[in-house]
């Protein structure tokens with residue numbers, strides 16, 4: 595991976611690139627003005643978890659961090675816009691937009707890089723169905739089992755009814771990660787927005803109609819927009835779904851729900867963990883974006899950043 599990163603770093607930046615393993619589970623890089631090597635820290639969890647596409651996911655993480663150097667740090671106007679967005683409380687929203695913008699720029703440079711980013715997007719949510727006991731599903735949405743069965747049959751709530759497992763009497767329900775978006779009130783709007791904007795879920799399927807409206811606000815030519823033009827877009831998005839510089843409260847509530855409903859939400863919790871691990875949920879990271887890139891985090895910050903953890907989950 596180091597040799598690959600060096601080669602790509604030389605191609606994109608004409609600079610020497612050094613990769614560090616960052617075990618707290620974030621991809622990070624820092625602004626360097628001198629000619630020193632560009633240092634990048636990425637989590638190696640995609641590899642150590644023996645994910646089938648671990649290597650490509652790691653390559654996507656490295657490319658993403660290099661992309662900040664190519665598409666953001668050196669760009670004229672970046673520093674001014676960066677400062678202003680922070681003053682306006684829009685740093686997290688700007689980060690989301692810059693992340694997507696740089697990936698679209700790199701995709702257009704080389705299609706195989708796009709394939710790595712697709713792997714990264716699919717890494718957080720596996721998109722396979724998981725089947726859960728109907729009683730657990732009913733508890734999550736606070737309805738009676740018989741009601742849930744009828745509602746699924748009518749298509750009022752997401753899921754597909756399955757026969758009980760051998761030796762059991764309780765029906766089961768097949769749920770996909772995208773079904774989670776359809777359950778009203780389950781996901782914080784920002785998380786639903788991220789799942790659609792960064793991981794390719796269908797915004798039309800979201801229980802909260804603002805998610806689709808927000809996705810519609812993002813112009814098709816995002817990758818061509820200057821930083822100065824990203825800022826008004828960040829403002830518009832924030833007006834619609836809130837700026838959410840800090841998602842801690844909402845994610846803590848969701849974490850509680852995941853822990854209370856491990857059968858139904860375990861997989862969702864793992865997906866959110868992976869979003870955090872891949873640095874795709876600005877707002878659950880360090881509040882101050884400059885600190886992400888300039889200084890090591892304080893102990894308190896690391897504590898706040900510990901991903902949602904599902905007991906017994908490994909990823």
Ligand SMILES: [Zn+2]
Nearest residue numbers: 658662693873
């Ligand atoms: Zn980024």
